[in-house]
Amino acid sequence: MTPKNPHLRFERSLTSQGFRMVAGADEVGRGALAGPVTVGMVLIDAGAVKPLKGVRDSKLLNPRDRELLVPRIRTWAVAYGVGHASPDEIDSMGLTAALRLAGTRAWQAVLETSRPDVVILDGNFNWLSPVEQPTLFDAGTGTGCDAPVQTKIKADLNCLSVAAASVLAKVERDNLMAELARTHPEYGWEINKGYATAAHRTALTAHGASAVHRRSWRLIPAELLDVAGEPDVEAAGLGAAGEAPVAPAVRNVEAALAPGAQGGEHSERVAPGADPEAEAVYPGTGPESAAASPAADPEAEAEYPGTVPEQAAPAPSLA
Numbered sequence: 001m002t003p004k005n006p007h008l009r010f011e012r013s014l015t016s017q018g019f020r021m022v023a024g025a026d027e028v029g030r031g032a033l034a035g036p037v038t039v040g041m042v043l044i045d046a047g048a049v050k051p052l053k054g055v056r057d058s059k060l061l062n063p064r065d066r067e068l069l070v071p072r073i074r075t076w077a078v079a080y081g082v083g084h085a086s087p088d089e090i091d092s093m094g095l096t097a098a099l100r101l102a103g104t105r106a107w108q109a110v111l112e113t114s115r116p117d118v119v120i121l122d123g124n125f126n127w128l129s130p131v132e133q134p135t136l137f138d139a140g141t142g143t144g145c146d147a148p149v150q151t152k153i154k155a156d157l158n159c160l161s162v163a164a165a166s167v168l169a170k171v172e173r174d175n176l177m178a179e180l181a182r183t184h185p186e187y188g189w190e191i192n193k194g195y196a197t198a199a200h201r202t203a204l205t206a207h208g209a210s211a212v213h214r215r216s217w218r219l220i221p222a223e224l225l226d227v228a229g230e231p232d233v234e235a236a237g238l239g240a241a242g243e244a245p246v247a248p249a250v251r252n253v254e255a256a257l258a259p260g261a262q263g264g265e266h267s268e269r270v271a272p273g274a275d276p277e278a279e280a281v282y283p284g285t286g287p288e289s290a291a292a293s294p295a296a297d298p299e300a301e302a303e304y305p306g307t308v309p310e311q312a313a314p315a316p317s318l319a
Contacts, residue, residue: 010158011120018117022117023110023118025039028040034087035177037095039103039105039165041081043114057163058163063174066171078114080165080168081106082106082168096127100129103128104128123152123155126149130144187203
């Protein structure tokens, strides 16, 4: 079933509790193998704002529509911010603390313009508020979110402020991954955005991890490791020294690789507008139109399974 468009009903309901300045927040990149985790935050005046047409959860929009929405969202919002936590920060402090750090950076950007009365956070876990007893990893991260946080499952689908925040975060992170792909073309990040697609896994087996990968995560599946724990190029269908794939043993690698396509041998066969992030999140939504299909996005597949060919990255092996 196709998700409905987000609205302002929940944001407006908070005004009866004395919360008029409402911020929506959402993260992208949580399940990626490479690149930062990113948090977007959009602040609105819930008592006065009008709906903004065209905004949906970022994973249900194609790249062009997301880019076109960015200036409209920035004009529509009272304030906005996007924060990142780097792969090194994810490795050193763990994913939850890194999410909090990225969210704190987005919060601080919003505070430069106005102060939220409350924050709506997608999901059922509050990773944004500072912990009561900070760890060493939380020290020196700046003033965290001190407003009440209201968690809401599927807020990115139903709350317009959260959907808008997801668009800002995804566009900024996707553009960052495309830029990183210039210096690391072998991983196909301009297409997979760092998610665990078959082509990305194959490139990791052939070339190893880069400085932009989350090295504390299980980057290569166990079935592609030999008895010594090293990448097994034969199991991955690679020749000596990581030559082009030949009869790959990895599931769906053959379909995911598009020899001769832009990006070289590790480019993926992706339908126009497909976004690897989206299929993981909205299973079975299917393309509604050429312009509005869930752009085969690796992040979306992690959350809405079945909308894109590749599943999202497995849970990280964090201590």
